[in-house]
Amino acid sequence: MSFAFWSAADTARRVAAGEVTATQITDAALTRIETIDDQLGAFLAVDTDGALAAAAEVDRRRAANQPLGPLAGVPIALKDVLVTRGLATTAGSKILEGWIPPYDAHVVEKLRAADAIVVGKVNCDEFAMGSSTENSAYKPTRNPWNPARVPGGSSGGSSAAVAAGLCAASLGTDTGGSIRQPASLCGVVGLKPTYGRVSRWGVVAFASSLDQVGPLTRTVADAALVLHAIAGFDPRDSTSLEAPVTGLLESLTGDVRGLRIGLPQEYFEAMDDDVRAAIAQTAAALIERGAETVDLSLPHTHLALPAYYLIAPAEASSNLARFDGVRYGRRVEAGDLTEMYAKTRGAGFGPEVKRRIMLGTYALRSGYYDAYYKKAQQIRTLIKRDFDRAFRYCDVILTPTTPTPAFAFGAKATPFDMYLADVFTLSCNLAGLPGISVPCGLARDGLPIGAQLLGRPLDEPTLLRAGAVIEAAVGLGDRRPAIGGAA
Amino acid sequence: MPELTRKEVEEIALLARLHLAPDEIERMQRELGAILEHFAAIASVDTSSVPAMTHAVPMDLRMRVDVPEPSLPAEVALANAPRRDGDLIVVPSSIAPARSGTGTEP
Amino acid sequence: MTRPGRQTQADGLVQGTPRASSPALDAPRDAKKPLEDWEPVIGLEVHVQLATHTKIFSPSAIEFGAPPNSLTDPLVMGLPGTLPVFNHTVLQLVLRLGVATSSQIRARSRFARKHYFYPDLPKGYQISQYEEPLCESGHLDVILRGGLKRVKLQRIHIEEDAGKTTHVGARSA
Incomplete structure (x- = not known):
């Protein structure tokens, strides 16, 4: 029996019912990683011992008739920016090579408490900076639907591993689209929660005011299940919201009658024809089931990209100051302290990270602060107001997740071309809103297309409800990718 | 917005403690210059009456009670240190004459 | 020659405020009579x-x-x-x-x-x-x-x- 494409919900239910053991599931996942990941390149570290020990503990508790958590026996991979006790955490960077953390991220604690099985750490763009996972200092990750294409990024290992059936779910982080964009490119569901919904304790920081952790799964129901497990108040994160976690598991009613779907004109200007057709089909499917569409405008959308690429690098340049070769990670020795810092950071960081540190340092520099960083923060206010106004007329906003399906390795000629891959996903982070990407069909060349839904703060339930309807109407069904799909 | 000079690139790299090889400096000057050009659009937006937004979700600062929690054992705290002397982490001297000392504050 | 500068005591700053403008700044001053040119304003951190x-x-x-x-x-x-x-x-x-x-x-x-x-x-x-x-x-x-x-x-x-x-x-x- 192959468990490879079982949903997380099915897996947990069958483990709890005793139809299958957590050890069987975990063994199968580890074997698949061993046999398939050579072609995929998703995993940076596989925690065989830890995963088997956790599975054995679940089986022991089940045998003793003790209650099991909602993710009992579900194999889950973690983006390598999530800190794991005793398991190397690199953030995709050479500067953290060899670092063994002494603590677990909050979300990792929550997953373990829900009896999930952490199978390993997956690849990403260095410090989550990128849109293709090509910026990983370790290796490229391939798109399971077409190995000549990128899986998206920065959570490209997370999306590829789930799409190819190497785990039931994964966690990624999303600062400007890094969950939704790779989910879209790999044909899986990716959910970026409301800012503050999930604790950032133990998330290697990229841009603190934008970063959020969220699930990548093969079904919308699984996204609800995993988010339910990781969300909630954490006193160690000062920006963690105290609002109770409710309505997620009950959200999948299949009923979108009367739901008002906003279509912002600025998101439908430039995109691939197949993407345009798929989103039109998605909107039509929602209307057919009783939803209404509302044409609207988010007039400051064109400013989101410059605002984001000033704010995110500015915060990154500050957050990455701690990587100095003194207390952990890589150090390049030098006779002089300043030289030791500069050489350590010069050798430890890759080109995109250096570019963003430079851009951020430039924008924060005395005398330039008002023209760049403060200006970008003011534009952020304008973007947030656009959404506040739009949500008076609609309940969710529907857009494409990305302008094109997965692109080829090396296809983006300049850094700015790569930045444009995030053009539809950035605003959501600037405004702190929840967003989800749900597969909505394949392009003519067989690559997945994703529909993005954006919602009001803490209204993940509505995103999930509409997302599940999209999944049922125009989702990928039983279609599987080239890598891993045969199993 | 002004063009980025090579000297500026070198100054920013020093502020960021980022050693860049000569070809990296050149590339950085070209690429950052191009990126900043794309951002020129923001200069013309009138934001004179718009407050700056630092966080998406407005909230009061959360505080914690002044009660100690257990410390990491020194061995654990220092386990990843690249260079040690007993329970100290060793670095090159910070009071030797600096070659390029802007920004440090002993 | 007196010049405004950092005081050596811990965390104290001396700010020099010239009494007269340019002549005092430009002309060489007598080190024995600094207070004729300068009014000390001392701030403590x-x-x-x-x-x-x-x-x-x-x-x-x-x-x-x-x-x-x-x-x-x-x-x-x-x-x-x-x-x-x-x-x-x-x-x-x-x-x-x-x-x-x-x-x-x-x-x-x-x-x-x-x-x-x-x-x-x-x-x-x-x-x-x-x-x-x-x-x-x-x-x-x-x-x-x-x-x-x-x-x-x-x-x-x-x-x-x-x-x-x-x-x-x-x-x-």
Whole structure:
């Protein structure tokens, strides 16, 4: 029996019912990683011992008739920016090579408490900076639907591993689209929660005011299940919201009658024809089931990209100051302290990270602060107001997740071309809103297309409800990718 | 917005403690210059009456009670240190004459 | 020749204010008569360590003279993924000081990151206050021989203390 494409919900239910053991599931996942990941390149570290020990503990508790958590026996991979006790955490960077953390991220604690099985750490763009996972200092990750294409990024290992059936779910982080964009490119569901919904304790920081952790799964129901497990108040994160976690598991009613779907004109200007057709089909499917569409405008959308690429690098340049070769990670020795810092950071960081540190340092520099960083923060206010106004007329906003399906390795000629891959996903982070990407069909060349839904703060339930309807109407069904799909 | 000079690139790299090889400096000057050009659009937006937004979700600062929690054992705290002397982490001297000392504050 | 500059005593600053404008600045001055050209205005930056049980942004304990690196946690070591949470007692004590010195207390105050690279600054920045400090424009009355003297307080702000560096020969630890 192959468990490879079982949903997380099915897996947990069958483990709890005793139809299958957590050890069987975990063994199968580890074997698949061993046999398939050579072609995929998703995993940076596989925690065989830890995963088997956790599975054995679940089986022991089940045998003793003790209650099991909602993710009992579900194999889950973690983006390598999530800190794991005793398991190397690199953030995709050479500067953290060899670092063994002494603590677990909050979300990792929550997953373990829900009896999930952490199978390993997956690849990403260095410090989550990128849109293709090509910026990983370790290796490229391939798109399971077409190995000549990128899986998206920065959570490209997370999306590829789930799409190819190497785990039931994964966690990624999303600062400007890094969950939704790779989910879209790999044909899986990716959910970026409301800012503050999930604790950032133990998330290697990229841009603190934008970063959020969220699930990548093969079904919308699984996204609800995993988010339910990781969300909630954490006193160690000062920006963690105290609002109770409710309505997620009950959200999948299949009923979108009367739901008002906003279509912002600025998101439908430039995109691939197949993407345009798929989103039109998605909107039509929602209307057919009783939803209404509302044409609207988010007039400051064109400013989101410059605002984001000033704010995110500015915060990154500050957050990455701690990587100095003194207390952990890589150090390049030098006779002089300043030289030791500069050489350590010069050798430890890759080109995109250096570019963003430079851009951020430039924008924060005395005398330039008002023209760049403060200006970008003011534009952020304008973007947030656009959404506040739009949500008076609609309940969710529907857009494409990305302008094109997965692109080829090396296809983006300049850094700015790569930045444009995030053009539809950035605003959501600037405004702190929840967003989800749900597969909505394949392009003519067989690559997945994703529909993005954006919602009001803490209204993940509505995103999930509409997302599940999209999944049922125009989702990928039983279609599987080239890598891993045969199993 | 002004063009980025090579000297500026070198100054920013020093502020960021980022050693860049000569070809990296050149590339950085070209690429950052191009990126900043794309951002020129923001200069013309009138934001004179718009407050700056630092966080998406407005909230009061959360505080914690002044009660100690257990410390990491020194061995654990220092386990990843690249260079040690007993329970100290060793670095090159910070009071030797600096070659390029802007920004440090002993 | 006298010049405005840093005072050698800990944390004090001397600001030189020229009495006359350009002639005083341009012409060579007699070192024996500096006060004819300059009016000393002395400001003091005073650091007060608060008697709390834990650090300002971490629940790690405080103990004077404890062995090096014995009172740490992931935040104190500046590990990736850690986040600061403010100690409520710090706020209470600083507010008390603000009230005692008749300062104006801000209803909204903010922290900022002050960046510099130094081995005893694990995060690469110090959390401090720059714009909108908690207390401003207070004063302290002291009794001198000539009577009461009012010392004006420009601001009282909150900041974290960095770690400690020990210098041994050509290296620091």
